Amino acid sequence: MxxxxxxxxxxxxxxxxxxxxxxxxxxxxxxxVASRPEVVSLAGGMPYVQALDLDMxxxxxxxxxxxxxxxxxxxxxxxxxPFLREQILEVMAEVGISANADDVVVTxxxxxxxxxxxxxxCDPGDVVxxxxxxxxxxxxxxxxxxxxxxxxxxxxxxxxxxxxxETVNRLVKEGKxxxxxxxxxxxxxxxxxxxxxxxxxQVLDVARRHQLAVLEDDPYGLLGFDGKVPRAMRADEPxxxxxxxxxxxxxxxxxxxxxxxxxxxxxxxxxxxxxxAVLCPSNFSQLAVSDYLQNQPWREQIAVFRDTYKLRRDALxxxxxLLMPAGTTWTVPTGGFYSWVxxxxxxDSRAMLPRAVNSLVAYVxxxxxxxxxxxxxxxxxxxxxPTPDRIVEGVRRLAGVVEQELDLLATxxxxxxxxxxxxxxxxxxxxxxx
Amino acid sequence: MxxxxxxxxxxxxxxxxxxxxxxxxxxxxxxxVASRPEVVSLAGGMPYVQALDLDMxxxxxxxxxxxxxxxxxxxxxxxxxPFLREQILEVMAEVGISANADDVVVTxxxxxxxxxxxxxxCDPGDVVxxxxxxxxxxxxxxxxxxxxxxxxxxxxxxxxxxxxxETVNRLVKEGKxxxxxxxxxxxxxxxxxxxxxxxxxQVLDVARRHQLAVLEDDPYGLLGFDGKVPRAMRADEPxxxxxxxxxxxxxxxxxxxxxxxxxxxxxxxxxxxxxxAVLCPSNFSQLAVSDYLQNQPWREQIAVFRDTYKLRRDALxxxxxLLMPAGTTWTVPTGGFYSWVxxxxxxDSRAMLPRAVNSLVAYVxxxxxxxxxxxxxxxxxxxxxPTPDRIVEGVRRLAGVVEQELDLLATxxxxxxxxxxxxxxxxxxxxxxx
Numbered sequence: 067m068x069x070x071x072x073x074x075x076x077x078x079x080x081x082x083x084x085x086x087x088x089x090x091x092x093x094x095x096x097x098x099v100a101s102r103p104e105v106v107s108l109a110g111g112m113p114y115v116q117a118l119d120l121d122m123x124x125x126x127x128x129x130x131x132x133x134x135x136x137x138x139x140x141x142x143x144x145x146x147x148p149f150l151r152e153q154i155l156e157v158m159a160e161v162g163i164s165a166n167a168d169d170v171v172v173t174x175x176x177x178x179x180x181x182x183x184x185x186x187x188c189d190p191g192d193v194v195x196x197x198x199x200x201x202x203x204x205x206x207x208x209x210x211x212x213x214x215x216x217x218x219x220x221x222x223x224x225x226x227x228x229x230x231x232e233t234v235n236r237l238v239k240e241g242k243x244x245x246x247x248x249x250x251x252x253x254x255x256x257x258x259x260x261x262x263x264x265x266x267x268q269v270l271d272v273a274r275r276h277q278l279a280v281l282e283d284d285p286y287g288l289l290g291f292d293g294k295v296p297r298a299m300r301a302d303e304p305x306x307x308x309x310x311x312x313x314x315x316x317x318x319x320x321x322x323x324x325x326x327x328x329x330x331x332x333x334x335x336x337x338x339x340x341x342x343a344v345l346c347p348s349n350f351s352q353l354a355v356s357d358y359l360q361n362q363p364w365r366e367q368i369a370v371f372r373d374t375y376k377l378r379r380d381a382l383x384x385x386x387x388l389l390m391p392a393g394t395t396w397t398v399p400t401g402g403f404y405s406w407v408x409x410x411x412x413x414d415s416r417a418m419l420p421r422a423v424n425s426l427v428a429y430v431x432x433x434x435x436x437x438x439x440x441x442x443x444x445x446x447x448x449x450x451x452p453t454p455d456r457i458v459e460g461v462r463r464l465a466g467v468v469e470q471e472l473d474l475l476a477t478x479x480x481x482x483x484x485x486x487x488x489x490x491x492x493x494x495x496x497x498x499x500x
Numbered sequence: 501m502x503x504x505x506x507x508x509x510x511x512x513x514x515x516x517x518x519x520x521x522x523x524x525x526x527x528x529x530x531x532x533v534a535s536r537p538e539v540v541s542l543a544g545g546m547p548y549v550q551a552l553d554l555d556m557x558x559x560x561x562x563x564x565x566x567x568x569x570x571x572x573x574x575x576x577x578x579x580x581x582p583f584l585r586e587q588i589l590e591v592m593a594e595v596g597i598s599a600n601a602d603d604v605v606v607t608x609x610x611x612x613x614x615x616x617x618x619x620x621x622c623d624p625g626d627v628v629x630x631x632x633x634x635x636x637x638x639x640x641x642x643x644x645x646x647x648x649x650x651x652x653x654x655x656x657x658x659x660x661x662x663x664x665x666e667t668v669n670r671l672v673k674e675g676k677x678x679x680x681x682x683x684x685x686x687x688x689x690x691x692x693x694x695x696x697x698x699x700x701x702q703v704l705d706v707a708r709r710h711q712l713a714v715l716e717d718d719p720y721g722l723l724g725f726d727g728k729v730p731r732a733m734r735a736d737e738p739x740x741x742x743x744x745x746x747x748x749x750x751x752x753x754x755x756x757x758x759x760x761x762x763x764x765x766x767x768x769x770x771x772x773x774x775x776x777a778v779l780c781p782s783n784f785s786q787l788a789v790s791d792y793l794q795n796q797p798w799r800e801q802i803a804v805f806r807d808t809y810k811l812r813r814d815a816l817x818x819x820x821x822l823l824m825p826a827g828t829t830w831t832v833p834t835g836g837f838y839s840w841v842x843x844x845x846x847x848d849s850r851a852m853l854p855r856a857v858n859s860l861v862a863y864v865x866x867x868x869x870x871x872x873x874x875x876x877x878x879x880x881x882x883x884x885x886p887t888p889d890r891i892v893e894g895v896r897r898l899a900g901v902v903e904q905e906l907d908l909l910a911t912x913x914x915x916x917x918x919x920x921x922x923x924x925x926x927x928x929x930x931x932x933x934x
């Protein structure tokens with residue numbers, strides 16, 4: 067084994083072409099530093115699982131093992147536990163979806179569902195349309211399958227349907243094969259935006275006209291702060307939409323239970339792809355989720371999460387309003403985990419990151435959420451994990467860092483800012499970036 | 501959604517090229533029938549998890565959640581829990597491996613490790629060498645990545661190193677790119693064969709001469725009936741061998757915790773691929789395994805499994821000896837889950853399967869373990885799951901079915917056997933076939 071500092075890899079010439087996109091970013095080492103307790107991390111998208119009642123869960127899991135251990139500890143169906151798939155229908159009913167349990171495939175988190183969909187649909191060079199910005203973990207999957215990712219503008223109302231249609235027309239004219247439109251209409255990661263119903267219909271109209279498969283990612287749909295639940299696009303269009311769901315934010319991310327709901331023919335392919343990838347999802351995790359949904363007050367727990375995140379969002383937004391230098395703008399999320407910040411003209415969020423971490427605050431630079439170099443002046447702040455007082459302190463530190471950048475800029479011009487050369491953000495996300 | 505009988509798939513023209521290999525075999529419906537309680541299934545490779553102490557596990561898991569719930573329920577490292585990776589070193593020490601925890605990647609079962617290795621190494625058309633026969637679930641992965649699979653002869657001593665070298669030379673001459681040699685040296689699935697140490701060295705010599713990456717799959721290594729543990733190939737060759745391990749047969753398959761140990765550069769790629777595939781493995785499952793290894797008598801439990809499987813193997817072999825018609829031969833496994841049966845000349849195991857299921861016994865036809873149509877006269881019998889008396893009854897039924905085939909053959913010749921036309925065995929395994 068190479069144990070020397072250079073870590074020369076003798077296998078380098080033997081890898082698949084797709085492996086060339088598998089490179090770690092130097093930004094990772096910064097995140098390693100950012101995980102130290104003295105740093106306020108506004109970077110990670112970790113749910114606040116501390117809000118769960120551990121005693122209640124422990125008792126429930128123990129009972130489940132005693133009563134159903136022979137099933138929980140055994141291989142199961144590649145498509146997922148049949149009873150859990152029925153329960154997932156009940157969860158999806160909350161966002162307006164009616165479906166058949168036979169069209170649900172349970173996966174190791176919805177990230178795996180995303181991987182399977184791309185595996186089934188995309189050859190190298192096929193186009194996937196995404197919002198600007200889009201979820202870094204999805205971009206990683208599209209890149210891993212050597213897709214061409216094309217951004218479509220989004221604004222306060224979410225993905226712009228006119229821009230979408232123009233982009234489709236242009237790409238079709240260029241002879242490109244567009245395979246998927248990947249979209250997060252509710253409480254967008256990273257943009258913190260929710261698309262209103264009429265806009266969703268307009269996007270669906272474009273999708274229908276061009277027979278575009280829409281991949282709707284909806285991990286945050288039940289986490290709206292006003293108690294309202296946005297109606298999923300899949301609720302109005304069962305044939306054109308593949309819907310990704312997850313228990314990571316509504317129960318617990320450590321269980322790794324997500325799912326995809328797909329039209330029947332696609333579902334068949336997805337099951338075969340899933341069996342090739344992992345044989346079957348964990349019965350242990352699935353039965354834990356199933357038992358939780360049946361015996362614990364899951365709607366009430368989601369309400370607890372919602373209230374927790376609402377307080378934290380308020381702490382973030384209120385403190386930004388007080389302290390962030392003029393010229394900084396941000397989105398006002400009505401649910402979910404994130405606000406998207408645009409810095410004053412001239413500041414590069416990626417170049418600023420080492421100085422922010424040095425000042426004991428972390429965020430994710432905007433460029434990670436684009437494939438084309440956009441996002442230099444933007445960044446993502448998460449308010450899901452730190453407590454409100456930590457968020458206040460984190461924003462205070464961040465505001466100080468931005469002030470300093472502005473001072474340098476005003477005094478000496480753009481060349482004064484030390485632009486540390488850094489490669490693109492990791493093609494695949496560090497898990498704490500979800 | 502298509503709900504009609506024809507299940508026409510409107511997306512059929514939109515899939516990736518690799519999806520064409522994702523087709524379900526009609527044999528699946530037979531296995532659905534075979535899962536009925538009146539059928540003795542000698543088909544599935546399900547471990548006998550009933551041998552576990554459920555009360556002890558329930559108490560252990562509950563304690564783990566109470567004490568470490570905030571970690572168990574949270575996202576974790578994409579590479580896997582650091583402490584579990586240390587414990588995995590201890591497990592691998594049993595097969596003679598010494599390694600660094602930094603080179604271990606924890607996966608959702610070792611099937612996912614297999615998927616990731618192929619993802620990192622293989623472009624479409626690249627060659628993977630496998631034994632004849634080989635594990636059906638691995639063949640499914642190689643096909644999913646559009647590899648060319650080439651069988652290398654194996655015999656009582658396992659993979660033949662001379663045939664291996666000849667095959668490599670021939671393929672290199674043909675300009676083929678050989679990426680991996682996939683091998684199961686201990687208690688082979690499906691062949692039930694264990695390769696002796698000197699043969700392993702000869703195979704490693706060939707691998708070194710041709711800079712061939714060896715993918716050693718070792719889920720059964722600790723399940724030897726004589727209490728001896730075969731030394732892993734990886735123990736003698738850390739640079740050339742990627743080692744796949746699993747807790748599915750030593751603890752419980754429903755946890756879906758496996759791993760890959762790889763040379764450092766490869767490991768880096770594997771972690772990035774894993775993060776793209778599932779973000780991170782389940783902390784819930786990982787901490788359950790970790791807690792089990794730390795607080796439960798895992799070596800004693802493996803001894804219980806070994807004794808259980810030994811009794812069942814004896815029931816299988818003894819009854820075959822008594823009842824199987826002359827001309828039938830089989831391998832004598834010294835560990836693991838399987839015996840490989842060769843039927844009397846002229847009998848087709850796949851064509852016979854519907855009649856066997858009709859007689860309430862199931863097995864896996866041999867053709868599933870080859871990519872090239874070999875295996876018609878062979879089949880795999882598993883003795884891991886049914887109790888000894890059920891195994892005796894299953895073999896009695898199977899012997900009766902073979903007798904009937906022989907009678908028809910003797911009286912009317914080969915055309916008398918109803919050769920139901922069936923497509924190739926599923927490209928991906930039904931989970932109960934592992």
